[in-house]
Amino acid sequence: MPVLDFGDALNLALREEMRRDRRVYCIGEDIVLGVPFGVTKGLAEEFGPARVRNAPISEAAIVGSAMGAAITGLVPVVDMHFADFVTCAMDEVANQIAKSRYMFGGQISCPLTLRMPYGIGKSAGGHHSNSVEAWFVNIPGLKVCIPSTPADARGLLKTAIRDPDPVLIFEHRGLYRVTGEVPEAETLVPLGLADVKRPGTDVTVIATARMVGESLAAADRLAGEGISVEVVDPRSLVPLDREGLAASVRKTHRVVIAEEGPMRGSVGAWLAWVIMEACFDDLDAPIVRVAGPNIPIPFSPPLEAFATPGAADVVDAVRRVVK
């Protein structure tokens, strides 16, 4: 299998979908040159400026116009530049896009994909570094996926583009240059299907995005202590593969949930409840969570490092649940 990095895998998905379907177009700030993460690089040469649209700095108009196009026959893929800036188009996302099908009794379809580069790293400071996926899991009417590998990134983005509903794809910017095998053949990853990234028997670590890699590293370390860790990646948060997560928990009876976003009001809190409801009698220990602190992401390297959960935190958490 060819090896690609996460960003190039997303680029491949866009290219494949734009070739397949002439209705698909990309829109965002600086996407012709693919600034800042290179995901849309080279698309303008192949598909022209009408289908790779550099927009002014006008987030509300970018997202709003994409909805207008989506409900009248096009298939937009919006690049949010940095997920933090989605706040500048929050009405469009939360009130217009999310509610369009439901509020009008199913008459309107809004097949729109929102690419959300997000996450901590490189001292980008409080306006460019936050993990905001929990905001959107809380909005009924949006599907939310969060890949951790290049193959999943490509497969989920393709599925998102073909989905008749609005889908947000959270792309951790710390993963863009991470490489992995990507199937030669066009492969779709269905929404709502978790993936076991590493099988194990003593404890289930449910992790998303960057924390999947951190959890795999933690699992390596814990294997040395004789603890067998199963790492499960939900891949999409809405819809959520409850059965897939529960199956793992029924095998291991212990759970750690690892995410980067702030602890309070987070996706992990929701997942903990899902597990508790589905497998309360199977649990041999309380669920332990790893998450970021409840602060905006600070700039200075030691402060940022403090705010970044990593493999060591997962190791500690696993030790606590197996004790």
Next chain:
Amino acid sequence: MYATMLRIRRAEERARELYAAGRIPGFIHLSIGQEAVAAGVCAPLRRDDYLFSTHRGHGHLIAKGGSLRGFMAELYGKATGCCKGKGGSMHLADASVGYLGANGVLTSGCVLAPGVGQSIQMRGTDQVAVTVFGDGAANRGPFHEGVNLAALWKVPVVFVCENNFWASTTAHDLSTAGGSIAARAAGYGIPGATVDGNDALAVYHAMESAVARARAGEGPSLIEARTVRFMGHFEGDPQGYRSRGEVEGGRQRDPIVRLRAHLEEAKLLDAAHAARVAAAVEAEVQDAVDFAESSPLPAPEDALQDLFVHYPWSD
């Protein structure tokens, strides 16, 4: 203004070297070439006037009188920085001189400034609030909402568009309908002026009358200062989107060279005086760098400080 511009230029040139040497983390957006806007905008302001700035806000902070030491230490992420290492280059603030913050979210200042204007009005002082933003930023909704509100309320606000004709990789003409940002003022019934942003005196004069109008209770104004960004959008930007010629042509309009020629012609500056100013600026900048270098990094747990006023009984 000449010393201010030199201070900004030298501080940013040093920041550029230090960034390249790995002493400064994160990203930096330099305003080299745009110093006349910062100096001209801030010269008519008092220390107790307020300023909101942008991601390219080093010059505005320095021109407003912010501490060079606090500035440089903040770029380094040190505990002694003006934001204790929490903000960094894109989120600088120095409230002691009314510099209420640079912003990583473009255009936000346009809606914050009318509220400052309201506070000034209700407190009955004669202060002024200024917000500086790029031409790209002027295409976001908050620009229109902020100008409308300020005009409606007749609050003492000056909106300054620092137009360097680029928004990251996107050229002004490909992103901005109508060509002129100053002309948008007419739609809201306030004065709009276009000035040569590489001419410090022109910026100063436009700003002086906008500030006078604001202090007199006559309401907001919009100034569009047309300038040139000499460097990339951020340090490390390969600038594939613009020609070498354009950058070099822009350098012919160096605002510092221009102001110096003007001052020499008017016999307000001679070579000896200029050398004294340069040496003083050099010493100040060196002092700031030394201060930043020798300051401690924040303790990791300091990440939890400053979120709220501390309640001992809760998290």
